[in-house]
Amino acid sequence: MPEFRNVFAGNPLDREAAHRRDEDWVSKQIDSVDALVLPLRNLTFPMRQTEGAVRLCWSPLPAGADIERHPLLLLGSSDGAARFAINEAAAPNRFQLPDDAEFQDLRAAAPVLDADDAGIAAQARAFLDWHERHRHCAVCGAETSAIQGGISRKCTACPAEHFPRTDPVVITVVIDRERDRCLLGRQASWPPGMFSALAGFIDHGESIEDAVRREVAEESGIDAVNVRYHSSQPWPFPSSLMIGCHADAGSSDINYDDWEMDDVQWFTRAEINDSLSKPAAQLGQPGLPDGSLSLPGPMAIAHTLITAWANGDV
């Protein structure tokens, strides 16, 4: 099976894993005239429409930014030039952006954002959000400060060092024994008619397969067997990794906890294909006019997993 690239995957930057351990190298990049920075405003991104696609807007580094409170975070490099992200509050109105740049919410803009830029933005959003929320040590409560371009934060009072983390989530499309139906569920807060793959955080001490079996059992009462990995998706809201799987059903009777799920159903391939054939703009939108099945749009890995099954690829 060829590798599948989901939205937010495939960040093209060189993360400079070896160089970034060298504080002098990082300082040199900050002083370089070639370095560029992505200023985030309340976790939104400067973007502009170009001829091809919507692109991120980068600025030269402003002098005198408040990098103690809002550190310059080294994302990596592109063609040898360092790329950073920072909270715009570090140097308000000092970033040089194109006149037509507008700050946009990443989740809303992702479907039209250039694919490489979406990958960079996913890294920047998760990275900056973690730093903004970890200014104090989880061990002793003292202040922490960013080191090595933000790869970690060191406590100013105790030896603790804290690393940005990613939370793994399993998301699974379960296929029935006859291979003609797939299992999808919905939560009460979702728009009417919307169903998606079953998903949940991986618990401590669980493998991906363990987590799939537990989540599917909890949310549907179905035994999931023969768990198969398909592809994954960084999901920077705030910092998850969606691990997309397919599994076979070892049973067929649905039994779910209505505290967790609003509805869980088997859907035939015909029903799924009918929903997927609707205009892309309608996918993932609330309240389809006819009240029929609504599936997540192409930006979501759930769409990838459902489509792969409907096409007979898995």
Ligand SMILES: [Zn+2]
């Ligand atoms: Zn501490």
